[in-house]
Amino acid sequence: MVGEAKSRLNAALRDRGYRVTLQRSIIMETLEGLAGHVSVEDIYARVRERFPQVNISTVYRTLELMEEAGLAVHTHFDDGVAKWHRAEEGAHQHLVCRRCGQELELDLDVVEPLAEQLRARYGFQPDIAHFAIVGVCRSCSERAQ
Amino acid sequence: MVGEAKSRLNAALRDRGYRVTLQRSIIMETLEGLAGHVSVEDIYARVRERFPQVNISTVYRTLELMEEAGLAVHTHFDDGVAKWHRAEEGAHQHLVCRRCGQELELDLDVVEPLAEQLRARYGFQPDIAHFAIVGVCRSCSERAQ
DNA sequence: GAGCTTATTGCAAGCCTTTGCGAAAACTTG
DNA sequence: CAAGTTTTCGCAAAGGCTTGCAATAAGCTC
Secondary structure (H helix, E strand, O other), X not given: OHHXXXXXXXXXXXXXXXXXXXXXXXXXXXXXXXXXXEEHHHHHHHHHHHOOOOOHHHHHHHHHHHHHOXXXXXXXXXXXXXEEEEHHHOOOEEEEEOOOOOEXXXXXXXXXXXXXXXXXXXXXXXXXXHEOEEEEXXXXXXXXX | OHHHHHHHHHHHHHHOOOOOOHHXXXXXXXXXXXXXXXXXXXXXXHHHHHOOOOOHHHXXXXXXXXXHOOOEEEEEXXXXXXXXXXXXXXXXXXXXXXXXXXXXXXOHHHOHHHHHHHHHHHOOXXXXXXXXXXXXXXXXXXXXX
C-alpha cells in the first residue's frame, strides 16, 4: 500500500516529464499521509524526520508541483498562512472569523452561483476557494452587542 | 482645503482617543490624496518626500488605524501584496487573472447574494471584498486552447 | 555503466508584513 | 509651563514565502 502510493506519485511526476527525486517522493508521500489542512511547516517537520537535510524551499517547490499536477490544493487564510490538503479531499470554501479565528468549512454549492455569474458575465474562470472568506462569526457578532 | 482635510483627519484620531502626531497626519493626508489602489510602498515613498525619517512600520500601523476608523480599506491580491484605498471610494470586488495578472473591478452587487446566503445560513458577516477572487480571465483561457 | 545534458537542490538573500522593546513625543494635571 | 503618565515611534528581528545561483544528481545515450 505504501509502495503503491509511492509508485503512483512517482508516475505522476514522470508522466509530466519531471524527475523523480528522493526529496519529492518523501514530500509527496508525506502530504498524502496527512488528513485535513496542514501548513508548510507541518509538512516540513514530518519530512525532516525521514530526510533531515532537505530544505524548506524544496518543500515549497514540490507542493507547487503537486498543485500543478492536480494532487494538492492550497488555500490562504486570513493570517496570510497557506494551508495545504490533498486534492482528493475535495474543494471547499472556508469562512474565517477575524475575531476568534474560528474556521467553518463550506460546501462549494454555496459559492457555485457566484462562480457561475463570473463565468457567464465576465468569462472569468474563478478559483473561489483559493482564499478563505473573512468576516465575523455568529457568536462573535452576538458577543459584540 | 488642505487644512480642512487635515483637521478632519486629526479629529478622527482625537475622537477615538488616539494621539495626533506628525507622522500620522502626513500618512493620512497622503492616502487621502491618492486615488485608486496603492501599495504600502507607494504610500511610504510619498510620505518620505515630506518626512524622510519616518519608518515604514509606522505607515503600516497608521493604515491599520485608518481602517479601524473607517477611513481606509485594504484588499489582498494574489501576489500577496495588500493594496489600500480611501474608504470613500467604496467597496468593490476584484478579479485577478493568475496567468496575466489583469485585474477586473466588480460591483459588489455581484457578490451580494453570496454574502446574503452566508449571513442567513451561517450567521456569518462576511467581508467578501477583503480578498480578490483569483482565476483565469477570458482572454487567457481562450489563448490556452 | 561511463559520460553528457539538463533539471533539481540547498543555500543565501530578499520581499512584505508584523512585533517586542526602549527611547521619544503627546497629552494631562497642577 | 514643568512634571508625570501613557501612547507612539524607530529600530531590529522574525515569520512566511520566493528566487538567483552554483553545486549536485537524475535520466538519456552509447
